[in-house]
Amino acid sequence: MTYILVLEQILNGLQLGVMLFLMAAGLTLVFGVMGLINLAHGSLYMVGAFAAAAVAGWTGSFLLALIASLAAAAAAGALMELVVIRRLYQRDHLDQVLATFALILIFSEGTRWLFGSFPLFLDVPSHLSGPVSLPGGIEYPLYRLTIILIGLAIAAGLFLLIARTRIGIQIRAGEADREMIAALGVDISKLYTLVFALGAALAGLAGALVGAIQSVQVGMGEPVLILAFVVIVIGGIGSIKGALAGALLVGMTDTLGGVFLPQLFAVFMDPASAASAGASLASMLIYILMAAILLVRPSGLYGGSA
Amino acid sequence: MMLTRERLLNWAMIAALLIVPLAAWSLDEPFIITLATKAAILALAGVGLNIALGLGGMISLGHAAFFGIGGYAMGILAAHAQNYEPLFAWPFLFEGSNQMPLIWLVAVVFSALAALVIGALSLRTSGVYFIMITLAFGQMLYYFAISWSAYGGEDGLSIWVRNEFPGLNTLDPIQFFAIAYVILCLALVFAARLARSPFGLALAAARQNEDRVEAVGLTPFTLRLIAFVISGAITGLAGALFADLNRFVSPTMLSWHTSGEIMIFVILGGVGRLYGPVAGAALYIMLEHLLGGISDYWQIFLGLLLLLIVLFARGGLIGALAGREKAHG
Amino acid sequence: MADLVLQTNKLNKSFGALKASSDVSLDLLTGEIHALIGPNGAGKSTLIKQIAGNIAPDSGTVELLGRDVTRLDTVARARMGLGRTFQISALAMEYTVLQNAVLGALGGQGRPFRFFRNVMKDPGLLEPARDALERVGLVDDAGRRTADLSHGQRRQLEVAVALTLQPKLFLMDEPMAGLGAAGSKELTGFLDGLRQQAPILLVEHDMDAVFALADRISVLVYGQIIATGTADEIRANAEVRRAYLGEEDAA
Numbered sequence: 001m002t003y004i005l006v007l008e009q010i011l012n013g014l015q016l017g018v019m020l021f022l023m024a025a026g027l028t029l030v031f032g033v034m035g036l037i038n039l040a041h042g043s044l045y046m047v048g049a050f051a052a053a054a055v056a057g058w059t060g061s062f063l064l065a066l067i068a069s070l071a072a073a074a075a076a077g078a079l080m081e082l083v084v085i086r087r088l089y090q091r092d093h094l095d096q097v098l099a100t101f102a103l104i105l106i107f108s109e110g111t112r113w114l115f116g117s118f119p120l121f122l123d124v125p126s127h128l129s130g131p132v133s134l135p136g137g138i139e140y141p142l143y144r145l146t147i148i149l150i151g152l153a154i155a156a157g158l159f160l161l162i163a164r165t166r167i168g169i170q171i172r173a174g175e176a177d178r179e180m181i182a183a184l185g186v187d188i189s190k191l192y193t194l195v196f197a198l199g200a201a202l203a204g205l206a207g208a209l210v211g212a213i214q215s216v217q218v219g220m221g222e223p224v225l226i227l228a229f230v231v232i233v234i235g236g237i238g239s240i241k242g243a244l245a246g247a248l249l250v251g252m253t254d255t256l257g258g259v260f261l262p263q264l265f266a267v268f269m270d271p272a273s274a275a276s277a278g279a280s281l282a283s284m285l286i287y288i289l290m291a292a293i294l295l296v297r298p299s300g301l302y303g304g305s306a
Numbered sequence: 307m308m309l310t311r312e313r314l315l316n317w318a319m320i321a322a323l324l325i326v327p328l329a330a331w332s333l334d335e336p337f338i339i340t341l342a343t344k345a346a347i348l349a350l351a352g353v354g355l356n357i358a359l360g361l362g363g364m365i366s367l368g369h370a371a372f373f374g375i376g377g378y379a380m381g382i383l384a385a386h387a388q389n390y391e392p393l394f395a396w397p398f399l400f401e402g403s404n405q406m407p408l409i410w411l412v413a414v415v416f417s418a419l420a421a422l423v424i425g426a427l428s429l430r431t432s433g434v435y436f437i438m439i440t441l442a443f444g445q446m447l448y449y450f451a452i453s454w455s456a457y458g459g460e461d462g463l464s465i466w467v468r469n470e471f472p473g474l475n476t477l478d479p480i481q482f483f484a485i486a487y488v489i490l491c492l493a494l495v496f497a498a499r500l501a502r503s504p505f506g507l508a509l510a511a512a513r514q515n516e517d518r519v520e521a522v523g524l525t526p527f528t529l530r531l532i533a534f535v536i537s538g539a540i541t542g543l544a545g546a547l548f549a550d551l552n553r554f555v556s557p558t559m560l561s562w563h564t565s566g567e568i569m570i571f572v573i574l575g576g577v578g579r580l581y582g583p584v585a586g587a588a589l590y591i592m593l594e595h596l597l598g599g600i601s602d603y604w605q606i607f608l609g610l611l612l613l614l615i616v617l618f619a620r621g622g623l624i625g626a627l628a629g630r631e632k633a634h635g
Numbered sequence: 636m637a638d639l640v641l642q643t644n645k646l647n648k649s650f651g652a653l654k655a656s657s658d659v660s661l662d663l664l665t666g667e668i669h670a671l672i673g674p675n676g677a678g679k680s681t682l683i684k685q686i687a688g689n690i691a692p693d694s695g696t697v698e699l700l701g702r703d704v705t706r707l708d709t710v711a712r713a714r715m716g717l718g719r720t721f722q723i724s725a726l727a728m729e730y731t732v733l734q735n736a737v738l739g740a741l742g743g744q745g746r747p748f749r750f751f752r753n754v755m756k757d758p759g760l761l762e763p764a765r766d767a768l769e770r771v772g773l774v775d776d777a778g779r780r781t782a783d784l785s786h787g788q789r790r791q792l793e794v795a796v797a798l799t800l801q802p803k804l805f806l807m808d809e810p811m812a813g814l815g816a817a818g819s820k821e822l823t824g825f826l827d828g829l830r831q832q833a834p835i836l837l838v839e840h841d842m843d844a845v846f847a848l849a850d851r852i853s854v855l856v857y858g859q860i861i862a863t864g865t866a867d868e869i870r871a872n873a874e875v876r877r878a879y880l881g882e883e884d885a886a
Contacts, residue, residue: 522738
C-alpha cells in the first residue's frame with residue numbers, strides 16, 4: 001500500500017464528495033427554505049445526465065452538453081415546482097414523500113419511454129481525457145481533477161451567493177421565518193421556484209459530470225439521492241455548511257472504505273473471505289457512520305433542533 | 307352511518323378477495339389465483355406498515371428492510387435444506403428447513419430484531435430525519451445483500467420447490483392462496499384489536515399530541531418502538547410468504563422502491579384505514595395487470611394516479627367509496 | 636403543619652444573554668393554591684418547563700414530594716403525581732372527549748402495554764374518565780370530537796385529563812385564558828374546591844381569579860421572584876406595585 005495509492009483514493013473520495021455536495025445542496029436548500037422533502041431530486045440528476053448525453057451526441061460539444069444539463073434540469077425543476085411541488089408546501093411530510101415518489105415513477109418511466117432501457121454514453125472530451133501529473137508523482141485522470149475543481153468552485157459560489165447577494169439574504173430570511181419575508185414584500189412563490197430550479201440545476205450538472213465517468217441510465221439518480229440523504233442527515237438538514245462537511249465525510253468514507261477495508265481484512269483472513277467480508281462491510285460503512293453520528297448528535301453536525 | 311358503510315365495504319373487499327380466486331379455481335385459471343395470492347401477501351405487508359404509519363404516524367421509508375429480511379429468512383433456510391448443507395453445526399446441527407411454520411417464525415423474529423435496532427436508532431429523531439434515516443437503513447441492507455455473495459449477491463437465491471405446510475399441498479395454487487388469505491385475515495383481526503387496545507389508544511395519541519402523552523406519564527418513544535417492531539415483524543412475515551410465492555428472493559425485495567410500493571398500498575387504499583392496504587394492494591395488482599398489458603410503461607400511469615390521489619383525494623379508495631373518516635371509537 | 640409538596644431551590648436558567656430564571660426558589664404546600672404571576676416575558680413559561688421537566692436548569696434543584704427530581708424527565712415526574720395543564724391545549728384532537736379522558740386514566744394506571752382488550756370497554760379506565768368529565772361538567776360532551784370543542788371546553792378537558800391522573804399536585808398554566816367571564820368564574824369555583832384534593836401551582840393572568848383563589852402569590856419579574864405572600868401582602872408590596880404599575884404610581 002503506497003502513499004500514492006492513498007492520495008489517489010483521497011482524490012477519488014474528494015471527487016465523490018463534491019458531487020454529493022451538488023446533490024445535497026439542492027435538497028437541503030429546498031428543505032431549509034420550503035420545508036419540503038423531495039425524493040424526486042434524483043430524477044433531476046438523471047434529467048441533467050440525459051440532456052447532456054443527448055446534446056453531446058448531436059453537437060459533439062461537451063461544454064454545450066454541460067450547459068444543456070443545467071438548462072434542462074433547471075427547466076424540469078421549475079416545471080415540477082410550478083405544477084406539483086407548490087401544492088405540497090402546506091402538506092405534511094407523508095404527502096410530500098408520496099407525491100415526489102410518484103414523480104420519480106413518472107420521470108423514470110417517461111425517460112425509459114423516450115430513450116429506451118439501454119444506457120447512453122457520454123464521453124469525456126478529448127482535451128480533458130488522460131492523466132495529469134500532480135506534485136508528489138501522482139498520475140491522476142485530468143477529468144476527475146476537473147470535476148473536483150468545478151465542484152469546489154460551485155461550492156464557493158454557492159456560499160458567496162448565500163452570504164452576499166440579495167437572493168441569498170432572502171433565502172436565509174426564508175429559512176428563519178417564512179411569513180415574515182412574505183410580509184416584507186418578497187414575492188415568495190417566485191423565490192421558491194427560483195430556489196427549486198437552482199437546486200435542480202446543481203443536481204443536473206452533477207448528473208452530467210458523473211455521467212461521463214459512469215453510464216447514463218434510468219434510475220441512476222436514486223443511489224445518489226440516498227447518499228445525499230445520508231449526507232444531509234449527517235450534516236444537519238437545512239445547513240449548506242453541513243451539506244459540504246457531510247458530503248466530504250461520506251465521499252471519503254465510502255471511497256476509502258471500499259478500497260482499504262478488504263486489504264485490512266486480508267491481514268487476518270484468507271484473501272477470498274477478506275474480499276467478500278471487506279466489501280460487505282464497506283457497503284454499509286457510511287450508514288454505520290450515520291448511525292454513529294446520530295447517536296451523538298440526533299440533528300446532525302450543523303443541525304439546530306430536529 | 308359512515309362507519310357502517312366503511313365496515314360493509316371492508317367485508318365486501320375481504321369477501322371479493324376470497325371469491326375471485328375461488329371462481330378462478332373452479333374455472334381452472336391458476337394465474338388469477340396467483341395474482342390474488344400476491345395481492346393478499348402485499349396487503350399483509352401493508353397491514354404491517356399501516357401499524358407504524360397509520361396508527362403511529364411513523365413515516366417509514368425503510369419497510370423493504372423487513373420485507374426483504376423475511377424473504378431472505380425463507381431463502382436461506384430453504385436453500386440450505388435443498389442443498390443438504392447445514393446452516394450451522396453449533397450449538398446443535400441445523401440443516402435449514404423447508405417447513406413454512408419454522409420459516410415464518412425465523413422471518414418474524416429476525417425482522418422484529420432488525421426493527422428493534424433500526425427503530426431504536428431512527429426514533430431518536432422525528433419528521434424528515436426519520437424518513438431519511440429509515441430509508442438509509444433500508445438501503446444499507448440492500449447493499450449488504452448485493453455484496454453478500456454466499457447467498458447469491460445481486461442475482462438472488464432461487465428455491466426449486468415451494469416450502470411445505472403440514473397437511474397441505476402448497477404447490478396447489480388455491481391451497482397456497484388459502485394460507486396467505488388466512489394469515490392476512492388474522493393480521494387484520496390483530497391490527498383491529500391493536501387499534502382499540504390501551505396500547506393503540508396511547509400510540510395514536512402520541513401521533514396527535516406528544517406533550518399530552520408525556521404529561522399523563524407515558525413514554526412516546528417506547529410506544530412507538532414497540533409499534534415499529536410489531537409493524538416490522540408483520541411485514542417480515544409477508545416477505546417470507548412473498549419469497550415463497552415466487553420461489554425466489556433477491557436484493558430487489560430490499561430496495562427502496564419496494565418500501566415506496568408498500569407505502570403506496572397503504573395510501574391507495576386510504577391512510578389509517580384498517581382495510582386500506584387490502585384495497586390498495588388489490589388495486590395495485592389490478593393496475594399492474596391491466597395497464598401492464600397495455601403498456602410497458604404502466605408505472606407512468608401509476609405515478610399519475612398516485613399523484614392525483616395525494617393532491618386531490620386524501621382518503622384514497624376507501625375514502626372515495628365510504629366517505630370521510632369518523633372520529634375513532 | 637402542611638407538608639412540602641414541591642420545592643425549587645435556586646433555579647437558574649439562561650438563554651444566551653437572557654437570564655430567564657435567576658435563583659428562583661418557591662414551594663407548594665398541601666392544601667394550598669400558590670399563584671405565580673408576573674408580566675409577560677418574566678420567565679413564567681421557562682420556570683414551568685423546569686418544574687415539569689421539559690428543560691433542565693443550569694443550576695439549582697427541583698424537589699417533588701421530598702425527592703430530588705431535577706434529573707428526571709417529564710414522564711417520570713408525571714408518574715410521580717404531577718398533573719399538568721398546558722397554556723395551549725395539548726389534547727389528542729382526533730379523539731372524542733371521552734377518549735382523551737380515558738387516555739389520562741390509562742396514564743394514571745400506568746399499564747399501557749396491553750394489546751388486545753378493548754380500551755373503551757374497560758371499566759377500570761372508563762369510570763375514572765367519566766368521573767373526571769362529570770366534575771368539570773363535560774360529561775354530556777363525552778362523545779364529541781375534541782377538535783369540535785370550543786376553546787373553553789378544551790380548557791375544561793385539560794383539567795379533566797389532569798384529574799384522571801389523581802395527581803399529588805397540579806401545575807396549571809393559564810387555565811383561565813380565553814374563558815370569558817362566566818367560564819372563568821365557574822372554573823374559579825371548581826379550583827377552589829380542588830385544592831383539598833391536591834395543591835395547585837397556578838400560573839394565571841386573570842387577576843380576579845388569582846386574588847380570589849390564591850393562598851399565596853409569588854411575583855416573578857425578569858426571572859426573579861420579587862415577592863411571595865398573601866393576596867393582601869402582595870397588594871401592599873411596593874416592589875410589586877413598581878413592577879406592575881411603573882415608578883410614578885409607587886412613589
